[in-house]
Amino acid sequence: MKLSKFINLYGCTIGDNVKIGAFVEIQKNAFVGNNCKISSHTFICEGVTIEDDVFIGHSVTFINDAYPRATTDGKLQTEADWNVEKTLVKKGASIGSGTTILVKSFHWRKRDSGCRQCCHQRRCANTVVAGNPARFLRDLRVPSASPR
Numbered sequence: 001m002k003l004s005k006f007i008n009l010y011g012c013t014i015g016d017n018v019k020i021g022a023f024v025e026i027q028k029n030a031f032v033g034n035n036c037k038i039s040s041h042t043f044i045c046e047g048v049t050i051e052d053d054v055f056i057g058h059s060v061t062f063i064n065d066a067y068p069r070a071t072t073d074g075k076l077q078t079e080a081d082w083n084v085e086k087t088l089v090k091k092g093a094s095i096g097s098g099t100t101i102l103v104k105s106f107h108w109r110k111r112d113s114g115c116r117q118c119c120h121q122r123r124c125a126n127t128v129v130a131g132n133p134a135r136f137l138r139d140l141r142v143p144s145a146s147p148r
Contacts, residue, residue: 004021007021008025011029012032017035025044033051033052038056039056041059044062048086051093053092063101065082066103
């Protein structure tokens with residue numbers, strides 16, 4: 001494992017051969033698999049599972065509460081007032097810089113997300129999506145013309 005300075009890891013599980021950039025926070029009950037790269041300024045909250053061989057770009061944010069509130073009946077909420085909503089990032093996925101992943105078991109597999117997108121629903125494997133909301137750009141199984 002290669003750790004940069006100024007990271008906050010607590011109660012999480014980190015696999016082998018993982019590189020974690022500066023200013024990353026990974027909360028309790030989050031899991032990062034083997035051979036992953038987590039770029040700087042990323043937030044991985046409780047309930048996120050990242051499988052092996054995943055790339056997470058700079059400033060990626062995961063969210064585990066679809067309806068966040070500070071209070072319940074006028075009292076400050078505690079963990080007892082809240083249910084973690086889980087997110088699963090499948091093996092080989094790439095998530096581009098600036099992406100926000102909303103809750104509801106978001107499944108990725110061998111796919112890329114573009115920069116600055118907001119994702120909130122299941123997408124097909126082997127695809128590229130970008131934008132806000134995320135839109136399908138291309139299927140990775142179909143050969144594309146190489147840039148010149």
